Amino acid sequence: MVSFNTQQLARATLISAALFQSATAVANITEDSYFYGQSPPVYPSPPQPGSASWATAYAKAVALVSQMTLEEKANITVGYTPMTGCSGETGSVPRLNWPGVCLSDAGNGLRATDFVNGWPSGVHVGAAWNRNLAYQRALHMGGEFKKKGVNVALGPVVGPLGRVAEGGRNWEGISNDPYLCGALAAESVSGIQTAGVMTSVKHYIGNEQETNRVPDGDVAAVSSNIDDKTLHELYLWPFTDAVHAGTGSIMCSYNRINNSYACQNSKTLNGILKTELGFEGFVVSDWGAQHTGLDSALAGLDVVMPESTYWGVNGGNLTIAVNNGSLTEARVTDMATRLISAWYQMGQDVDFPEKGIGMALDYSTPHTPIYARDPSSQTVLLNGALEGHVLVKNTNSALPLKSPKLLSIFGYDAVAPNKMDVPSPSDVIATWTFGFESLLTYVPFISTTAPPQIAINGTIISGGGSGANAPAYISAPFDAIKEQAYLDGTSLFWDFYDNDPAIDTSSDACLVFINAFATEGSDRIGLHDDYSDALIQNVAANCSNTIVTIHNAGVRLVDQWIDHPNITAVIFAHLPGQDSGRALVQLLYGYQSFSGKLPYTVAKNESDYVNAGEPILPEGEFQLFPQDNFTEGVYIDYRGFDQKNVTPRYEFGFGLTYTTFEYSELTIEKLAGVSTSYLPPPADVIEGGIASLWDVVAQVTATITNTGSVDAAEIAQLYVGIPGGPVRQLRGFSKVDIPVGSNVTVEFDLLRRDLSEWGVTEQSWVLQSGSYPIYVGASSRDLPLVGTLTI
Numbered sequence: 001m002v003s004f005n006t007q008q009l010a011r012a013t014l015i016s017a018a019l020f021q022s023a024t025a026v027a028n029i030t031e032d033s034y035f036y037g038q039s040p041p042v043y044p045s046p047p048q049p050g051s052a053s054w055a056t057a058y059a060k061a062v063a064l065v066s067q068m069t070l071e072e073k074a075n076i077t078v079g080y081t082p083m084t085g086c087s088g089e090t091g092s093v094p095r096l097n098w099p100g101v102c103l104s105d106a107g108n109g110l111r112a113t114d115f116v117n118g119w120p121s122g123v124h125v126g127a128a129w130n131r132n133l134a135y136q137r138a139l140h141m142g143g144e145f146k147k148k149g150v151n152v153a154l155g156p157v158v159g160p161l162g163r164v165a166e167g168g169r170n171w172e173g174i175s176n177d178p179y180l181c182g183a184l185a186a187e188s189v190s191g192i193q194t195a196g197v198m199t200s201v202k203h204y205i206g207n208e209q210e211t212n213r214v215p216d217g218d219v220a221a222v223s224s225n226i227d228d229k230t231l232h233e234l235y236l237w238p239f240t241d242a243v244h245a246g247t248g249s250i251m252c253s254y255n256r257i258n259n260s261y262a263c264q265n266s267k268t269l270n271g272i273l274k275t276e277l278g279f280e281g282f283v284v285s286d287w288g289a290q291h292t293g294l295d296s297a298l299a300g301l302d303v304v305m306p307e308s309t310y311w312g313v314n315g316g317n318l319t320i321a322v323n324n325g326s327l328t329e330a331r332v333t334d335m336a337t338r339l340i341s342a343w344y345q346m347g348q349d350v351d352f353p354e355k356g357i358g359m360a361l362d363y364s365t366p367h368t369p370i371y372a373r374d375p376s377s378q379t380v381l382l383n384g385a386l387e388g389h390v391l392v393k394n395t396n397s398a399l400p401l402k403s404p405k406l407l408s409i410f411g412y413d414a415v416a417p418n419k420m421d422v423p424s425p426s427d428v429i430a431t432w433t434f435g436f437e438s439l440l441t442y443v444p445f446i447s448t449t450a451p452p453q454i455a456i457n458g459t460i461i462s463g464g465g466s467g468a469n470a471p472a473y474i475s476a477p478f479d480a481i482k483e484q485a486y487l488d489g490t491s492l493f494w495d496f497y498d499n500d501p502a503i504d505t506s507s508d509a510c511l512v513f514i515n516a517f518a519t520e521g522s523d524r525i526g527l528h529d530d531y532s533d534a535l536i537q538n539v540a541a542n543c544s545n546t547i548v549t550i551h552n553a554g555v556r557l558v559d560q561w562i563d564h565p566n567i568t569a570v571i572f573a574h575l576p577g578q579d580s581g582r583a584l585v586q587l588l589y590g591y592q593s594f595s596g597k598l599p600y601t602v603a604k605n606e607s608d609y610v611n612a613g614e615p616i617l618p619e620g621e622f623q624l625f626p627q628d629n630f631t632e633g634v635y636i637d638y639r640g641f642d643q644k645n646v647t648p649r650y651e652f653g654f655g656l657t658y659t660t661f662e663y664s665e666l667t668i669e670k671l672a673g674v675s676t677s678y679l680p681p682p683a684d685v686i687e688g689g690i691a692s693l694w695d696v697v698a699q700v701t702a703t704i705t706n707t708g709s710v711d712a713a714e715i716a717q718l719y720v721g722i723p724g725g726p727v728r729q730l731r732g733f734s735k736v737d738i739p740v741g742s743n744v745t746v747e748f749d750l751l752r753r754d755l756s757e758w759g760v761t762e763q764s765w766v767l768q769s770g771s772y773p774i775y776v777g778a779s780s781r782d783l784p785l786v787g788t789l790t791i
């Protein structure tokens with residue numbers, strides 16, 4: 001049961017009022033008690049539900065945990081320094097042969113080890129808009145974690161969602177639209193967990209900037225101040241999908257929410273995650289994100305990484321707290337049960353490889369090779385790389401290329417870098433801040449401006465930090481172009497280092513490769529850079545068929561040169577993983593049609609984004625407690641452009657291909673027996689919330705015809721105008737292959753949750769009666785089919 005402490009609530013109200021009144025005061029606020037009560041207290045921490053889909057695992061866990069002493073239970077809630085390359089390990093119970101779990105980075109592939117693949121990054125998965133592909137990627141990637149004895153994959157990322165366009169980690173996430181992000185995150189959870197590895201979906205919640213993400217001396221971590229409606233409709237949405245898909249773990253984030261640290265926020269952990277969403281698994285702290293002992297235990301934190309000074313070595317302070325009456329033993333039992341249930345739920349009690357096997361701490365010392373790459377992953381890696389490329393400009397039939405006689409290749413991003421780094425783990429941490437790192441992970445050296453904007457020493461296939469990956473090889477654009485040139489008898493001319501290169505005027509086309517780098521630990525300083533823009537302009541000045549490819553870890557603006565008549569084609573190539581060049585050549589030469597679409601909006605100018613000027617810095621009286629007020633509500637990205645009627649350069653959902661499509665025959669059918677009003681909690685909570693939120697309320701169909709001359713896939717998108725909400729919100733998508741001259745009818749199921757708004761008074765989802773405009777089309781601004789659903 002959730003109980004609100006009325007005294008604390010009253011105090012909260014008083015303090016909030018004081019906060020508003022004192023906004024003009026200049027003296028620094030020096031006590032964080034000033035903020036107490038902004039995040040309502042929700043205690044006690046709900047024990048694991050052990051509902052139907054978890055019943056067997058839960059029963060086994062209860063049976064095992066009941067044999068453990070208090071000391072043994074406390075011991076498995078804290079991290080121990082791994083003897084392997086695991087990012088973290090929990091304690092174990094040798095007496096009962098319970099081995100503990102190994103947790104490792106991250107959502108784009110297993111990092112910091114050998115014999116694994118470098119998969120497309122989150123943003124690339126988002127740009128592909130392909131549910132089955134997302135599942136297949138996750139399934140194959142999960143298999144690699146398992147072979148290396150990794151019990152918990154630290155991903156996928158659904159927060160940051162991408163509120164701040166310059167966010168350093170946006171590329172690890174899938175899209176700044178919660179529906180697209182949630183749908184593909186759910187597939188990622190299913191895929192990895194079907195392979196027998198738990199997902200730890202991160203970072204819960206409101207982790208939208210890297211600047212001040214952790215405390216710095218006397219300065220606390222940034223507080224994401226988010227109202228209840230925005231939290232539910234935007235930031236919580238993809239976590240809800242992940243919980244619904246059965247994720248075994250959720251990682252609490254570094255930031256504060258309403259001034260309470262995410263790993264000790266009882267409202268978000270006990271209240272929202274464990275009560276409202278009926279979460280069955282365990283909450284693990286981001287590395288070093290625990291800032292209190294007893295308070296975090298009471299607020300719902302279950303496991304602390306990489307070790308806990310607060311709970312102590314062996315979790316000894318939890319034992320003391322139980323013995324002195326300040327913590328119930330039931331809470332510690334629940335921590336252990338949640339962890340061990342998740343272990344049983346993934347079948348890790350049977351034939352699971354030894355923790356971190358083959359993942360050496362130091363690769364230069366002898367270690368047993370564990371070959372985790374499965375040959376059947378090849379197609380998935382290539383398709384994954386292919387489908388996340390987005391073509392946004394193609395004039396004068398520049399693409400596809402047709403057996404050119406001479407191709408000129410320019411730009412630092414065309415080639416693989418000249419070495420893989422193998423620094424020590426401590427170097428990795430130290431260098432994150434500057435954007436280059438890693439352990440057997442390729443991330444190139446960065447240009448001299450800090451924080452970095454481009455990776456000057458070679459092509460990027462992922463961003464930097466814990467989400468970087470460890471490719472088995474890199475197919476760079478130039479590598480793959482050389483192979484194709486061999487087949488076609490094409491001559492090549494290249495210069496990767498000069499940003500005002502000499503140009504052979506007989507070139508059929510000039511391919512320019514640039515990138516936009518981003519990394520954990522710092523936010524980007526802008527959305528375009530002068531060095532790369534000058535390179536493109538210099539080439540275009542002397543080459544009338546200039547084709548630009550951008551490997552972009554997040555939004556990259558193009559207005560400095562997009563209208564240049566000599567720039568005939570532009571590709572957002574995102575972060576394709578190790579098959580980057582091979583995939584690009586398939587697309588450039590038309591062996592495959594482009595099929596990706598933007599999972600974010602490309603503005604004409606930085607200042608067009610709602611959070612222009614973000615990330616926020618400590619300021620005013622809040623120097624010691626930086627405040628980030630999410631005052632724009634749900635109006636981020638396209639919701640904000642639509643609201644303010646700002647024309648973007650390329651809208652959310654946009655992407656070209658080599659054919660044309662026509663949309664027709666919209667049908668909208670409301671299913672019988674749909675009742676409006678809200679669903680009173682705690683009615684029938686399953687993983688993700690009240691079960692009937694997943695009821696199909698209406699069905700929509702549309703027909704798409706391939707009217708061009710090339711087979712291609714189309715991503716049909718459905719948007720809904722929920723009364724009182726944004727002009728339109730994505731609530732359906734379907735990627736379909738359509739041969740030339742054929743048509744396909746796509747179907748969209750609209751669930752109760754898709755049409756509901758969060759009712760702050762009701763504290764539940766509310767389905768209003770009224771008219772819901774329904775739009776179906778090719779992007780968020782190309783919506784030829786319009787109809788109405790009446791509820």
Ligand SMILES: *[C@@H]1O[C@H](CO)[C@@H](O)[C@H](O)[C@H]1NC(C)=O
Nearest residue numbers: 019020023225619627628629
């Ligand atoms: C955030 O909101 C609080 C409360 O309204 C206000 O005092 C503070 O000045 C705001 N901070 C910023 C940076 O706008």
Ligand SMILES: *[C@@H]1O[C@H](CO)[C@@H](O)[C@H](O)[C@H]1NC(C)=O
Nearest residue numbers: 026027028029218620623624
């Ligand atoms: C507020 O704190 C900041 C950071 O510690 C410090 O630079 C500044 O001088 C302080 N201001 C006042 C008025 O104390």
Ligand SMILES: *[C@@H]1O[C@H](CO)[C@@H](O)[C@H](O)[C@H]1NC(C)=O
Nearest residue numbers: 038039040226227228258267
């Ligand atoms: C944060 O504060 C806002 C404004 O008071 C409130 O609507 C919301 O529920 C709070 N959320 C959390 C998690 O504390």
Ligand SMILES: *[C@@H]1O[C@H](CO)[C@@H](O)[C@H](O)[C@H]1NC(C)=O
Nearest residue numbers: 072075080091092093094100
């Ligand atoms: C606690 O876990 C550690 C690390 O796995 C293990 O070595 C130790 O024996 C465990 N302690 C108890 C009391 O089981």
Ligand SMILES: *[C@@H]1O[C@H](CO)[C@@H](O)[C@H](O)[C@H]1NC(C)=O
Nearest residue numbers: 309310311312313315316317
């Ligand atoms: C309890 O926590 C304190 C403060 O973090 C720490 O110094 C102490 O060693 C811990 N005690 C145990 C038994 O782990």
Ligand SMILES: *[C@@H]1O[C@H](CO)[C@@H](O)[C@H](O)[C@H]1NC(C)=O
Nearest residue numbers: 293294317318320321324326
């Ligand atoms: C009980 O133990 C915990 C953990 O050591 C400590 O934080 C707390 O202050 C203690 N409470 C009492 C009443 O002794």
Ligand SMILES: *[C@@H]1O[C@H](CO)[C@@H](O)[C@H](O)[C@H]1NC(C)=O
Nearest residue numbers: 417418419445446456457497
């Ligand atoms: C990276 O590129 C810079 C600038 O071209 C160059 O000075 C440096 O030597 C390169 N570093 C490596 C490791 O290739």
Ligand SMILES: *[C@@H]1O[C@H](CO)[C@@H](O)[C@H](O)[C@H]1NC(C)=O
Nearest residue numbers: 500501502503504538541542
């Ligand atoms: C580009 O063309 C201009 C004349 O249009 C010439 O002055 C310049 O040298 C050329 N640059 C290169 C790098 O060839």
Ligand SMILES: *[C@@H]1O[C@H](CO)[C@@H](O)[C@H](O)[C@H]1NC(C)=O
Nearest residue numbers: 540541542543544545565566
């Ligand atoms: C386009 O390229 C041609 C060289 O092929 C050059 O003469 C012309 O000036 C360029 N156009 C612009 C606008 O730079």
Ligand SMILES: *[C@@H]1O[C@H](CO)[C@@H](O)[C@H](O)[C@H]1NC(C)=O
Nearest residue numbers: 558559560604605606607608
């Ligand atoms: C973007 O906006 C800023 C500020 O309004 C302006 O200085 C700049 O020229 C604009 N850039 C472009 C490419 O329009």
Ligand SMILES: *[C@@H]1O[C@H](CO)[C@@H](O)[C@H](O)[C@H]1NC(C)=O
Nearest residue numbers: 664665703704705742743744
């Ligand atoms: C779709 O294709 C079928 C079979 O060729 C055809 O009968 C139908 O008229 C087509 N529908 C549209 C909307 O073009």
